[in-house]
Amino acid sequence: MEIVQTILIALASFFANPITYFGLLLVYIIASKRVKKERSSFHTRVYRRLADFIVPFWPALLIGLCLSVLLIGVGFVLEWQALAIMMIIMLLLMLTFQIRWLSPSYIIGLTIIALAVIPLTGDYAFIAEYIDIMQLDKLIPILSLLLGLLVIAEGILIQKNGTVYTSPRLERASRGKWIGFHLSERIWFLPLIVFIPDGIIPMFDYWPVLPVAGIELQPLLIPFLIGFKQKVTSSLPGNAIRSAGRQVFILGTALLLLSISSLFIGWIAYIVAGVAIIGREYLWHLARNRDKQGLPMYVEQKEGCTILGVLPGSLAEKLDLKVGETIVKVNGRKVVDETSFYEALQANSAFCKLDVLDYDQEIRFEQGALYDSEHHQLGVLLVKKDVSLSNSVT
Numbered sequence: 001m002e003i004v005q006t007i008l009i010a011l012a013s014f015f016a017n018p019i020t021y022f023g024l025l026l027v028y029i030i031a032s033k034r035v036k037k038e039r040s041s042f043h044t045r046v047y048r049r050l051a052d053f054i055v056p057f058w059p060a061l062l063i064g065l066c067l068s069v070l071l072i073g074v075g076f077v078l079e080w081q082a083l084a085i086m087m088i089i090m091l092l093l094m095l096t097f098q099i100r101w102l103s104p105s106y107i108i109g110l111t112i113i114a115l116a117v118i119p120l121t122g123d124y125a126f127i128a129e130y131i132d133i134m135q136l137d138k139l140i141p142i143l144s145l146l147l148g149l150l151v152i153a154e155g156i157l158i159q160k161n162g163t164v165y166t167s168p169r170l171e172r173a174s175r176g177k178w179i180g181f182h183l184s185e186r187i188w189f190l191p192l193i194v195f196i197p198d199g200i201i202p203m204f205d206y207w208p209v210l211p212v213a214g215i216e217l218q219p220l221l222i223p224f225l226i227g228f229k230q231k232v233t234s235s236l237p238g239n240a241i242r243s244a245g246r247q248v249f250i251l252g253t254a255l256l257l258l259s260i261s262s263l264f265i266g267w268i269a270y271i272v273a274g275v276a277i278i279g280r281e282y283l284w285h286l287a288r289n290r291d292k293q294g295l296p297m298y299v300e301q302k303e304g305c306t307i308l309g310v311l312p313g314s315l316a317e318k319l320d321l322k323v324g325e326t327i328v329k330v331n332g333r334k335v336v337d338e339t340s341f342y343e344a345l346q347a348n349s350a351f352c353k354l355d356v357l358d359y360d361q362e363i364r365f366e367q368g369a370l371y372d373s374e375h376h377q378l379g380v381l382l383v384k385k386d387v388s389l390s391n392s393v394t
Contacts, residue, residue, distance in 0.1 A: 006218065014191065014221040016240045022094055023225050025050050026147045027187050030099065034185065035165050038161040041170040042381050046309055052186075059161040060188035063153045064224070068193035076146065077217060083140055090225060099185055105149035105251075105280035112143050112273035141262040144269040148256030148278055150190075154226050155249025157188050162228050162245060165168025165240040167256070168309030168381050173296070174324020176385040180308040182228070182237035188207070231289060234294025234360075236324045245285050251279045279307055298301075298383050299322065304328035304357060305341050305382050308332055319366040321380060322357065326364070329355035339384050344379060346359025353380060 014020060031052035034046045089110050093101045166182040173179045195217040232240040255272055262269035298308045304326040310316045321327075327335060330344035331353050345352055353367040368379070 010193070010219045014223060017087070017115065019090055019094075019225065019274045020189075021267045022091060023187065023189060023223060024053075026094055026097075026099075028306075029097075030185055030187070037169055038167060041168070042309075044311070046168060046311060046381070047165050048345045055164050056161055056186050057158075057186045059157055060190050060226075063157060063188075064190035064192055067149060067153060067190065070149065071146075072193060072195075074145075075195075076142065077197065078142070080113060080196045082111070082143070083194065083196065083220075083222070085114055089114065089388065094225070099227040100284060101188065102187065102225050103280050104171070104224075104226065105145055105276035106155055107224075108143055108147040108150065109273040109277040112140050112147070112269065115143075116270060138270040139267045141259065141266055144259035144262050144272040145256070147272060148252055148259040149278075150224065150226070151252030151255055151276065152249055153252075154228070155245050155247075155252050157226060157245075158228055158248055159242050161188070161247030162186055162230070162241045166232070166237045166241070168298075170308075170384060173299075178380075179296045180295075180306075180383045181231055181233040182309075183231050184237065184241050186227070188226045188228075189200060190226060192222050193219050193222050193266050194222060195219055211267045232291060233296050233298070234291050235297060240287065240291065240297075244283065247282070247283050248285075251276075251283065255279075267285065272311055300337060300383060301326065303334070303336060303379075305335050305337065307380050308383055309381030311379035311381070314377070315370060316379035319354070319368050321354075321358075321366070324359065326357040327354055327380070328357055329353075338384060341374070341382065 028049065031049035034047075034052070035049055038045045038047075054109060086107065088104070088191040090107050093106060101174050162184050166184045168180060168182055170178050170180055197217060230241055230244055255276055258268055258275065259274045262272060263375065296304055307316075307321055307323055309323060310321055327341070329335065331347045333340070333344035333347065335344055349370065351367070351369050356364050356366055358364055
């Protein structure tokens, strides 16, 4: 019965945590905003709201389980006071609606800073019990270890899942013309199993991180949120986002190596926190400035129409048309904008033939029956030529 009770407490800790519900609400708000923006740009949504919940679910679950096994193996233990501070900081960052701030670099980095600053205020009774058990200088290196592992997980998630279902949008350029871009805005829920003292599970001697005998542990299942946001205007969204993910992964690897050193030299953990915050902010600005300095990719072309988006389930998806490719002919007619594209498509209302310029600048030919499409259209999203809010789905 005690074992069952321990397991139930662990599960209840996930569903009783306000982060779970605020996180779900935040995802719904993001999804609703995305659908509204897509309808404003194209008079249709590209993906259902449910996609914002489903697409990140399995990758986050897998990464969370792998990290949990690793944390259990090394004997990662947190006092509930430190865990509470981390959850409060996560909640405050969520309330800013700045999704990119839901990075382990900011969440745990600020937690380490808070734990370092609180004792200096002279009023920290709520963590006095914790300091008596383990001392603060042992907690912060352990948190820095968690920081490095989670930043590595963030980099993996961005590379593998951040490129899935990016949202195409339109905006006005400084000269009034429409330009297209892609936005990746995602929140991953990582279920992490961590131990806190005062349970019924004994502390084993072989656990390397916290080999403290004589205390018993309680497992908790906590929701750790990782947020990511990146706008891509001047390149293919997959290339830019994967590049950002690789950079975050490298940052996480460097942080992990430093955090291992902090287990022996405690003050290095403070360097880990500072490098995490400054490094993650630098990488975000680096990606944004690189995109701004490049030439917009999704604009009017002198020849052909660049594909900004492809509707799921449409004929365009069945024909394997890809974002960034250029359609130069429709039914044998050259196309240069949305209007000529639509006119050429209507030349044969039941069938279409396409000349597509691929990423290697080679022409390939695609053809298909329009009545096979759910929308009775091709299902590609193009950049508008005019400044009126016309339908940009063809």
